[in-house]
Amino acid sequence: MRVQASFGRSDSERDRATSRTGIHPALFYATFAVLLGGNALLGTALLLSSDISRLMSGQNEQVIAAYEDRIAQLRVEVDRLHSRSYAQAGDMNLQLQELAQxxxxxxxxxxxxxxxxxxxxxxxxxxxxxxxxxxxxxxTTTVPLAATGNPxxxxxxxxxxxxxxxxxxxxxxxxxxxxxxxxxxxxxxxxxxxxxxLPSADDGVGGPLLPPSGDLxxxxxxxxxxxxxxxxxxxxxxxxxxxxAPIHMPVDGNFRQSSGFGNRKDPFTGGRAFHSGLDFAAPSGTTVLAAGAGKVTFVGTKSGYGKTVEVTHASGLVTRYGHLSAYLSEMGQAVQTGTPIAKVGSTGRSTGPHLHFEVRRNDSAINPRVFMEAGKRLLAVLS
Known part of the structure; x- marks a missing residue:
């Protein structure tokens, strides 16, 4: 029988059968040696890393502290850059504020x-x-902006x-x-x-000497x-x-100067005679104007002048208007330059309608032409 044959084997036979089916001891020891060598190589490689070596050698606190120090240094640099940026922005804002003021x-x-x-x-x-x-x-809100968008x-x-x-x-x-x-x-x-x-250029000033204040x-x-x-x-x-001043034309409208100041041929006698003013030939009824501001100090008739008006000016000068046909002013009236005071006529010793105009100082006649020419020059300058 098969069972009996199996039980009938000897111990030596069973050992030989077992050895044929298990791991060979040499192979086992060889595999163990390879694994041990690989682990040794891996440990050596790990020990080559300084940081990891420190961690493995119990120096992990030092490594972490070193990393924290580097992070702190970076934060300081960032803060420094931010501070510099803020300072630049502050300078610009301050400059803009000063410009706005x-x-x-x-x-x-x-x-x-x-x-x-x-x-x-x-x-x-x-x-x-x-x-x-x-x-x-x-x-500052309307300050022009640069291409970057900054003020x-x-x-x-x-x-x-x-x-x-x-x-x-x-x-x-x-x-x-x-x-x-x-x-x-x-x-x-x-x-x-x-x-x-003229007002004085050096007005009276004074006061205690005090330090300046405010924006100078x-x-x-x-x-x-x-x-x-x-x-x-x-x-x-x-x-x-x-x-x-009595330096303005005393007649308005169409006129011409018919006689000047000084010696001339007298129209009545034909001989030489002194003419004390200027004659302006103009149609009868032409308006006579005050040659300057002043007060009317005479209205009436004078020998040789016919109807006459006189105006006394602030300078003491007197202007006389003769041979008038009518009065447009009265005694004591204040007049301005260009105020109508009479009308041209031919009263008195006259050959035709005209205005006899005189300028007098201290009751003496002076040449009115000088006054009229000065007035023309000044009008040209002022206009």
Whole structure:
């Protein structure tokens, strides 16, 4: 039987059968040696890494501290860059704020200059053209932007500089024109013996010496504006004297000068005789005008003059109007330059309608032509 045959085998036979089916000891030891060598190589490679070596050797706290130090250094660098950026932005904002403050001051001064321009225009002085303030930046919100979208500080500074140049040019032109015209008026009138009462350029000032306060940046322009205003006041005083001086034409409408001042052939006797004034031939009834501001001090008839009107002026000069046909003024009446005072006629010692015009000082006749020519020159300058 098979079972019996199996049980009937010897122990040696069973050992031989088992050895044929198991792992050979040599193969086992060889595999173990390979695995041990690989582990040794891997451990050596791991030990070559300094950081990992430190971690494996118990130095992980030092590695982490080193990483934290590097992170802290990077944060410091970032903060430093941010601080630098903020500082640059702060400088720009501060610069824009200063420019905006300058613009506000200049806009106020711009308005002041416009007032001066209006005053000058009322006196016949044309200043340099001023741009509208609306064309200039008003505040930081309207500051021009650069291509990057940031405020263009240079453009803002240029706008402020433009305003300063513009206001300075306008004031300079006003002051120069006013001073030149004042000088012309004074020179012409002084030649005629007419004094011009001008405001003093050195007004009385004083006070304790105190340290300056506030924004002094606008002080020069304000001082220039005050100088212009003083020049305009002096010109106005000179202009008033010019307007009131007896140097304006005393007749209106169509006329011609028919006789001059000085010796001439007398129209009645044919001999040489002295003519004490100027004759302006004009149609009868032509309006006679006051040659300057003053007061009517005579209305009536004078020998040789016929109907006559006399006006006494502030300078002491007297203008006489003769051969009139009618009176348009009365004694004691205050008249201005160009006020109608009479009408042309041919009364008295006259050969036809004309105005006999005289200028007298201390009851002596002086040449009216000098006054008329001075008036024409000044009108040309002032216009």
């Amino acid at each position: 300058q613009q506000e001051v200049l806009l106020e001064q711009h308005q002041l200059v416009r007032v001066l321009v209006d005053k000058a225009d009322a006196l016949g002085i044309e200043a340099a053209a001023l741009d509208s303030p609306s064309s200039l930046p008003q505040q 263009d500080v240079d453009a803002t500074a240029a706008a402020v500089s433009q305003m300063m140049d513009e206001t300075q040019l306008a004031m300079t032109s006003i002051a120069e024109a006013a001073s030149a015209r004042t000088a012309s008026i004074v020179a012409e009138l002084e030649e005629l013996g007419i004094a011009v009462d 940046q606008a002080a020069p322009l304000v001082e220039d504006a005050n100088t212009v205003l003083a020049a305009l006041m002096r010109y106005k005083a000179a202009r008033d004297t010019f307007d009131g």
